[in-house]
Amino acid sequence: MVGAVSPQRASTIELVATEADAGVRLDKLLAQRIDTLSRARIQALIRAGNVAGAGGATIGDGSYRVKPGEAFAVNVPEPEPAEPVGEAIALDVVYEDDDLIVIDKPAQLVVHPAPGHESGTLVNALIAHCGESLSGIGGVKRPGIVHRLDKGTSGLLVVAKNDAAHRGLSEQFAAHGTDGRMQRAYLALVWGKPLRPRGMIDARLARSQSNRTKIAVTRGAGGRHAVTHYEVLGTFDTAAGPVSLLRLELETGRTHQIRVHLAHVAHPVLGDATYASGFKAKAAKLDEPARAALAALDRQALHAAELGFEHPITGKSLRFERPLPADMQALLEALQGD
Missing domain, CATH: 3.30.2350.10 (Pseudouridine synthase)
Incomplete structure (x- = not known):
């Protein structure tokens, strides 16, 4: 089944366009059919020459309009090592599974590396804590930040461990609870x-x-x-x-x-x-x-x-x-x- 792949290692996903897919953009089609990858990740793979069409010819344009019966092969490289690097920073983990982690962020902990805060951040801590359970966000073994808390604000924050979870959580945060799925x-x-x-x-x-x-x-x-x-x-x-x-x-x-x-x-x-x-x-x-x-x-x-x-x-x-x-x-x- 398309989408039932592990992003932990290099893999190739194959699919065929149907009559209903005629005229759809290639990046949209792949994002719809491969539920483990976000559309942004799909677009990056296309630009990098990792999507092939008929006869193995590389398709480098996400706006390419597909035709019924066309076959496509998507090469998903093994995630690259994380940058920044992991750091052993204690975390108050509220919940964790293979797809996401919820932490109670202490005040003064910066969420993401930035000028002036290149290390000692929540991202550094999560890379070390999650280790190999990070299967890659956008092709890199790093946690997927879907919302942030200011440095001086404490409290609950959820982070994705893989592209599929990142995509699903991002959709909920984009809706800001209007669809009833999320409450903050x-x-x-x-x-x-x-x-x-x-x-x-x-x-x-x-x-x-x-x-x-x-x-x-x-x-x-x-x-x-x-x-x-x-x-x-x-x-x-x-x-x-x-x-x-x-x-x-x-x-x-x-x-x-x-x-x-x-x-x-x-x-x-x-x-x-x-x-x-x-x-x-x-x-x-x-x-x-x-x-x-x-x-x-x-x-x-x-x-x-x-x-x-x-x-x-x-x-x-x-x-x-x-x-x-x-x-x-x-x-x-x-x-x-x-």
Whole structure:
């Protein structure tokens, strides 16, 4: 059966176009018929000369329109060694099987290597932890990152181990839960008390024009559609004024979305050095235990507490919850006693 191959080693997949496939793009046909490979991976294989048609002639154009009865052979090379390399970094593994892994990411752990963070990342840790169970994402033995958490945000994150799982999870995250398969919720401690116990923040986001490292709310048709839903779980009266514990659900998944949206409605996340810098004077008014707990937090008080999705291979519904980490729990208790 087409698609029933192991990406762990070099293999060749053969298939024949049917009458119903007439005129379909080659890359689309192969992606539809080979469920272990993403369309991006298929396109890369075509560009690399790994797809042959009649008589073994290489087809290097994914837009090639297929004809009924045409036979194709797809050569899937053995995955290349991972770059970056694996590093022995302790992980809090919540769930793991042959296709994916769910971890509770600690704060300050960067997800993916980038300038300034070439090593010591979650990807480095996963390469070492998963070892040979990584069967290749895009032809490389590396974990497939389908969503990210900011460096200072803790909580649940799912990662694919192979192309098929990466493809299925990516589809669910692209839908942002609108098809009912995926659920995500965060807990945050924010300044102030929202006027309503439940509400929605609908504000478009774009890269800030004054500071390209920041995201900002933009007016009019510019920027990207972004919606955040919130629920007030509790409010605490402190010497610096009210502080609220919110549960938040994303209808879209934009960079820094929760942090920017909450700052936009004047309820920024405690400890957020980027979007709550104007609240330093307020933080200084907290009583000593709360000030010490906030200083010890040294990050935004934001935690990815709930994650649910449909297993991309088995179809089974999976749901996970993780309580507040110790630093946020300590801050919450200090605020309650303020």
